[in-house]
Amino acid sequence: MLEKIILLVILYMSVLFYDGAELIRNKQIRTVYGIAMVPVLYHSVIYVFDLPWPTLYTFVDFIFHEPGQQIVKSLEVDFIMFLVTIRGMG
Amino acid sequence: MRQIETISSWQLASLFLAYMTGSAIINIPTPMVEAAANGAWLSLLIANALGMVLLACVFYIDQQAPGHSFIDYSEKVLGKWITLCIAIPLIILLILIIAFIIIDIGGFFANALMRETPTYVFHTLILLVAAMTARSGIEPMARMFVWLLIIMVVLSLGVLALVFREYRVEHLLPVMPDGIMPILLGSYRAFSFPYSELILFSLLLPFLNKGDRKPFKKIMFFTLIVHGLLMIIPIVLVTMAYGPIAGKVQYSIFNLSRLVNIRDAIERIESGIGLVLIVGSYMKTSIMLFILKEFLSNVLKLQDKQIIIFPISFLILLLSLTIFDHETEFVDAVFVTWPLFMITIVVLPFLFVTFVALFKRNGLDKSESQ
Numbered sequence: 001m002l003e004k005i006i007l008l009v010i011l012y013m014s015v016l017f018y019d020g021a022e023l024i025r026n027k028q029i030r031t032v033y034g035i036a037m038v039p040v041l042y043h044s045v046i047y048v049f050d051l052p053w054p055t056l057y058t059f060v061d062f063i064f065h066e067p068g069q070q071i072v073k074s075l076e077v078d079f080i081m082f083l084v085t086i087r088g089m090g
Numbered sequence: 091m092r093q094i095e096t097i098s099s100w101q102l103a104s105l106f107l108a109y110m111t112g113s114a115i116i117n118i119p120t121p122m123v124e125a126a127a128n129g130a131w132l133s134l135l136i137a138n139a140l141g142m143v144l145l146a147c148v149f150y151i152d153q154q155a156p157g158h159s160f161i162d163y164s165e166k167v168l169g170k171w172i173t174l175c176i177a178i179p180l181i182i183l184l185i186l187i188i189a190f191i192i193i194d195i196g197g198f199f200a201n202a203l204m205r206e207t208p209t210y211v212f213h214t215l216i217l218l219v220a221a222m223t224a225r226s227g228i229e230p231m232a233r234m235f236v237w238l239l240i241i242m243v244v245l246s247l248g249v250l251a252l253v254f255r256e257y258r259v260e261h262l263l264p265v266m267p268d269g270i271m272p273i274l275l276g277s278y279r280a281f282s283f284p285y286s287e288l289i290l291f292s293l294l295l296p297f298l299n300k301g302d303r304k305p306f307k308k309i310m311f312f313t314l315i316v317h318g319l320l321m322i323i324p325i326v327l328v329t330m331a332y333g334p335i336a337g338k339v340q341y342s343i344f345n346l347s348r349l350v351n352i353r354d355a356i357e358r359i360e361s362g363i364g365l366v367l368i369v370g371s372y373m374k375t376s377i378m379l380f381i382l383k384e385f386l387s388n389v390l391k392l393q394d395k396q397i398i399i400f401p402i403s404f405l406i407l408l409l410s411l412t413i414f415d416h417e418t419e420f421v422d423a424v425f426v427t428w429p430l431f432m433i434t435i436v437v438l439p440f441l442f443v444t445f446v447a448l449f450k451r452n453g454l455d456k457s458e459s460q
Contacts, residue, residue: 003208004210007210007214011214011404011407015400015401015404018400019397019400022394022397026393026394028392028393029392029393029394029397032390032392032397032398033397033398033401036398036401036402036405037401039405040401040404040405040408043405043408043409043412044408046408046412047408047411047412055409055412055413056182056185056186056409056413057186057189057409057413057423060182060186060427060431061423061427064427064430064431064434065426065427067430068426068427068428068429068430068431069426071278071429071430072275072278072425072426075271075272075274075275075278076271076272076275
């Protein structure tokens with residue numbers, strides 16, 4: 001956990017050090033930057049504490065995994081079974 | 091004010107080849123052979139043909155609105171809100187796709203090259219370099235990637251040529267022992283990665299030099315054919331070398347390169363293939379980050395586009411470290427969830443915009459003839 005915190009501290013400091021001057025100068029950039037850092041903070045907490053919280057991908061997986069699996073399974077059916085299914089449908 | 095960067099058609103074509111071939115040259119053979127066995131090359135041909143159709147659609151939209159991306163065109167014909175409905179999922183997809191590339195390269199390092207080193211080291215370093223490259227702009231990227239691409243192609247084909255003793259032509263037959271379904275599964279995989287990704291690349295078309303628009307289409311189609319060949323060659327050679335177990339060998343080209351031994355003088359050259367994967371993934375990550383930066387700053391109407399790169403890269407890094415607990419989850423996501431996600435979020439909206447463009451054009455033609 002300490003290793004993860006050290007990594008994050010280094011990264012946060014580097015990013016803010018690099019973009020700091022621009023952030024002080026421009027209000028619009030400050031706002032956008034602030035909004036962009038919200039998901040970064042959220043995922044930092046998940047990373048440090050190994051939390052099972054949803055990530056950006058959880059939503060995608062929830063919607064697409066099941067139908068995706070059905071498509072893959074239907075393509076894995078062997079050809080004779082496929083023909084039988086098609087004839088059965090006819 | 092910062093001048094808008096432009097690149098020549100050949101530079102854009104080399105970026106396109108780097109983007110399409112990138113990590114695919116190493117990652118594609120195993121899943122393709124696993125799905126379609128000896129017919130994997132046929133699957134790739136089908137996917138390549140579908141890629142040609144998508145490229146033709148890209149050019150059709152480009153013809154309707156020269157110098158604009160399909161998102162700009164969509165805003166023009168479908169309105170702001172529908173375009174926003176297309177754009178927001180696309181942003182999520184772009185973020186995830188970069189995270190997936192990073193997870194892939196981290197997994198390769200952790201499994202094949204440096205087993206003791208924690209993966210965050212690879213993830214952080216490759217994203218840092220890619221973010222700085224994307225921040226430097228499209229022109230330096232185009233200039234640098236030409237050379238990296240040449241190194242990548244020469245190294246991978248050179249290593250494959252050195253293992254010529256291991257190839258058995260008879261392993262290529264029979265081509266379709268289990269019928270057409272495995273071939274279709276292979277095509278489905280190859281279409282989602284990398285062919286449908288060419289729609290995302292079309293977001294870079296506004297950067298093309300105006301004077302270079304004429305020969306550009308032919309060059310891009312030619313590049314896609316070259317890309318197809320660069321994909322088919324490793325697939326065929328891996329099948330010839332490993333035969334029935336080709337689909338089970340992870341990073342097959344990397345493992346194939348371990349077999350190189352010419353008179354005990356040239357051996358242990360697998361690091362060359364490792365380099366190909368690193369360079370390919372780096373180029374692809376950089377181009378994707380650049381596309382994401384452009385896209386996001388257009389949606390948010392940002393004055394300074396560069397500023398968004400580091401926070402987004404930071405988010406991608408954290409995603410790459412937190413999304414999956416095990417490698418099997420990643421494999422499942424790539425082969426099961428991702429193809430459908432890609433087709434739903436990228437291909438279908440793009441085809442919808444193309445059809446709208448087609449109907450608008452027909453409507454305009456009719457009104458002009460009246």
